[in-house]
Structure formats: structure tokens, C-alpha cells
Amino acid sequence: MSTPKHVAIVGASGAVGAELLRCLDQRQFPVGKLTLLASARSAGKTLSFQGKDLVIEELTGDSFAGVDIALFSAGGGISKEFAPLAAKAGAVVVDNSSAFRMDDQVPLVVPEVNRADVASHQGIIANPNCTTAITLMALYPLHQAFGVKRVFASSYQAVSGSGAKGIEELERQLRHWAAEGRGWDEEILPADQVRVYPHQIAFNALPQVDVFLDSGYTKEEMKLENEGRKMMHLPEFKASVTCVRVPVFRAHSVAVSAEFERPVDLAAARAALEAAPGVDVIDDPSSQAYPLAIDVAGRENCAVGRLRRDCALENGLCFWVAGDQLLKGAALNAVQIAECLL
């Protein structure tokens, strides 16, 4: 067993924070001391960890004395300000925000993809974008087998990706619709009740996640290419992505057409995915078995299925991958990175 560590969670009161607590417990991470940190708004609230009630403290520049590992999940602004302070105080930061992901000095890690990169850290390690992490869980084993060149992908992203507020917004819209007894073709909400998303999320598909870049892509859509290049050490990798928010609570799904350097043998592709850690192959059309958002919710492993030779690419494979956005897409991967530090 490793020496128990002093772990701090920044953003403990959020949706990812709750999952960080659960992952540390379930994976029996050697927690000697646990410090919960959040904004002044959440400070004073109590969270339970392994049967003990812990009071959330207000995050300040002095919060990290004696901390070994600091798990950040409180947005990019908080990370930019406090992660360097935590690192200076001697903690290793695992940061769930996008603040440091493309920083050359900061390793960006999915342990199943590039565990070795952890070693080069200088106090901060970045956790990738959720859709990117989930997609790479299936793409990377295929890359090892056939050499990936580019992908075309569309996402079906859950509202949990916007945190607890996103979940509440979908719930509120649907409960309002049900309570009012409205029909399926009636307007369900006055516009001023829409807050997290620019448009109604219930009964809709929003082709916008994150802000727009000059190219017309959103920031979210370029993360698979940018972060994928960095993690796979593949500077020529290309990814054309459309990121879409759908009325699903917790797990993301991604439809992918991937092109490879070498011919893709379907049986070899399946074998590569079956041998991959953290991946379940669920792929039996005859019994209508394929990965489903509601099935992977709450599960550590990502699921891949709908494997088929791509009919519009020479060395191509089509697949469908789903993963819990709060787990492999966030908290689980952060704790797995922390495990690499033990």
C-alpha cells in the first residue's frame, strides 16, 4: 500500500466534486486527510466521505499547505488562479478544467492512452475534455492496431456536462411540461426560465456546446483534434466534429467514422477493443445490443459498439462509443491520474 495522502478537492460541491468523492472511496485511494474546498457560497456546507461529515472550506491561496494531491473541478478561472498556488505549495494538481490542457509544460492524460506522460509533470496535470476522453477510449486501441489519420464525429452530450445546473434545467423544463399537462407539440417554457442553455433543451438537440471560434467550429468541437494530437502524440491527427447537447442526463455518446493508415480488419478491430482496458464491447445487432447512455451512466468503463466497416472511407471503421461524462469524462479519469502519482 502507498503512504496515505492528503487530498484536496477544489469544487467539492459540484456535480464532478460529488463523483470525485465517490471515486476516491470506491477505488480505495489512500486518503490520509481530505480537504474540501469551494467558493464562499458553498463554504460551511457538509459532505460525507467514508462515514465522516466534512465541512467545505472556502478556497484561498493558503488552502494548500500540506496537501499532496489537489483535484480541481471548479472551472477554468479558478484553476488559472489557484492551481499554480497549489503547485507552489507542493501539491500535485490534477485539473479538470480546460485552463492548462494545451500548455506545453502540462501533461494531458488519459492513463489508458498516455500514462507515461504523467512523469513529466511540473506540478500540474490536466484532465482532458469529457467527449475527447470517452472517444479516445475506443479510438486509441484502434489507432494502435491500424494507425488513425482522421475522424468525423458527432456527439450526443448529456446535460451533466454543464454541471448540476444543466441537470436541474432539463429536469425543471420536463417537470413543468408534465405538470402543466401540455401536449407534445406545445411550447413548454417561457424564454426567461431558460438559463444554462441559450435554447430549450427538453425535446431538442442543441448544436452548440461551448463558444464559437472564428472557424465556425465551437471550442468544444476542436478539443478532440487538439487534445487528441497531444495525448496520442500524433500531430497530424485530424478531427471534424459536431458537438450537440441532447436531453440526456448523464452520459455522452459519440458517433465516429475513423480513417486509418492501414486496412481495417473488423475482427482485429473487435479484438483490439476487447483487449483494451476500461472498454466494454457491446455489439450484437441480432439482440439489439449496443452502448446506451442510460446503461453506461454510473459505470466506470466506456462502451463501444455498432462496429462496421465504413462505407465511405477506404480504411475506415464506424463505431458508437458511450461513457459516463462525470466518471471517465471527468472524476474517474482525474482519480486514475492521481493513482499514477502513487
Place this chain on the structure above:
Amino acid sequence: MSTPKHVAIVGASGAVGAELLRCLDQRQFPVGKLTLLASARSAGKTLSFQGKDLVIEELTGDSFAGVDIALFSAGGGISKEFAPLAAKAGAVVVDNSSAFRMDDQVPLVVPEVNRADVASHQGIIANPNCTTAITLMALYPLHQAFGVKRVFASSYQAVSGSGAKGIEELERQLRHWAAEGRGWDEEILPADQVRVYPHQIAFNALPQVDVFLDSGYTKEEMKLENEGRKMMHLPEFKASVTCVRVPVFRAHSVAVSAEFERPVDLAAARAALEAAPGVDVIDDPSSQAYPLAIDVAGRENCAVGRLRRDCALENGLCFWVAGDQLLKGAALNAVQIAECLL
């Protein structure tokens, strides 16, 4: 004005049937006489058309005497059996099922794409698949400008595509969830209440529409390639598609990466779409304006947006198109075909 026609609707009691009635009325189709036909189960029910109540008659082989135009929307089995009888009786059939779409003797038509093909009919004209029709509304004007080679597409398909039963199933699941006061992470329905879809559709994304082929694609997924080739007269056109059912009631959305023969100028692409009949360009990232399923529901025009140069294709364009599945994806297009016959 054209001579008034004797129009028959087969499948009058279904979701598309209701929209056929509405389209005939709203578009002032010259209906002299209207005969409503359905299975014995629905016969005797009454529907209203232009202020008059019409009784649905049971569909038989003798239903088509004197009928000029027969609009079929009662599934492939009914079409296979009765469309030839209707044609024999002298009616021109516009068939909304997949029964005759790939038949060489049967034109398959989206009027904005291949109106001229109507003239070659021998009594039956096929209405294309809903996702195909909606996608081609945006793709065809781009093809005319740049010459399309292949597309990669993922759909976000509404439950109306499964007819009234699909709509009811999503409603039932959501009302049950709301009434039980369950949380967002609890199971919402016992399995035996799931009927139309093999899995829960609420809070989920189902990567299966229609049945699986040996290739691993579903029948639905190959329709864009097969029907697209036929309608665009483009035998080399390729389309790799993932069709996904989402908890949206009425309109389909499609994310498309399209590759063209010639370089794609973004302004020229926009101009081609703005000039295209039946298409609204909704594309202003700065005001978060893009096509939305809930906005196009009930509207005749399809909407296209999220236009951007594809970052993984040389002559590529990415776009997002949405259309009312019951209108351009079914009833409206059928009535537009009928208008070509006048």
C-alpha cells in the same frame, strides 16, 4: 386552376395521415373529393377536412375506383399490396413507404432535387426516407455548386418517425417519470412498458433506427446513399451514416461533413443555400442562431446552419440541417409530388 381531383389517403388515421390532410388544405390542393382509407381497426372513425367530417373507410382492393391521386402512408406491407391495385384502377400513387423507392420503374422524388423525374412514372411515385429528404434539401444546392462526392452524417431523429405510437411512448415514459417523482438518475420504467423502441427512449440516445443489415449498418443508415444516388443521378455518391433516435418529438436534425469535387467557398455555399427553394439559412453564431428541432417543427421549410469549412476534408463543408419529419420528411413532400402531377 387545375381541375379538382379525387384524392385518397391510405393510412389517414396515422401521424403522417393527419399532416397530409393539413398540407392538402393549407396548400390549397384542388381536392374535388377526398376518400380516407385505413385498416378495419380505424374504419368508421371521423376526421375533419375543410370543415367537413369525413368517415374513414376500410381499405380494400376496390377502394380506388375513380381516384386520381392516392397518397399512401400505411407502411410498406400495405403499399406493396394495394399501391399496384390503385395504379391499375387509374390512380397515381404517391407512396410514403420504402416499398418502391429503389424500384427502377418508380421515380423517387424530392421536387426541389429531381422534379423532372415525376414525368416518367408508371402509376407509382415514391416519397423518400425522411432523413434523406431533409439532408438533400441542404446537400443538393451544395452539390450543384461544388459537386458532392461523399458525406459523413449522424442523425438526431424524432420519435414522430415511428408514427403516433413513437410519440406516445416518449410521452408515457416522461409523464411516468414526472408523476413518480423519481430523480434524474433513477430507472424510469419497467421494461415491459417499452414497446415501440427496444430500449428506453426518454433520457437516452438509441443508435438504431430500422433493422440491421449484414454490413453492420441499419437499413435507415443506407438510405441516404441509396436514395441520394437515385435522386441526384449520382451513382458514385457515398454516405456513411449513423442514425440515432433521440427524445425529440417531431423534427429531425442531421450533422453532416460533406466532401466535394471542387473547392468550397464559404460565401458561395451560403449563397447557394439562400437561393435554394424550401430552405432557410439560420446561421449566426454571434447570436447563437442555428437550426433547432423545436423551431422547425410545424414548418414547411428545412433549416440549415453551422456552416463551416470542414477541418478534416480538403474540399469539405460541415453543416447542420433540421426539418419537420412529418412535413418535408413525409406529408409535405408527398403533396408537393402530387402538385407536380397537376
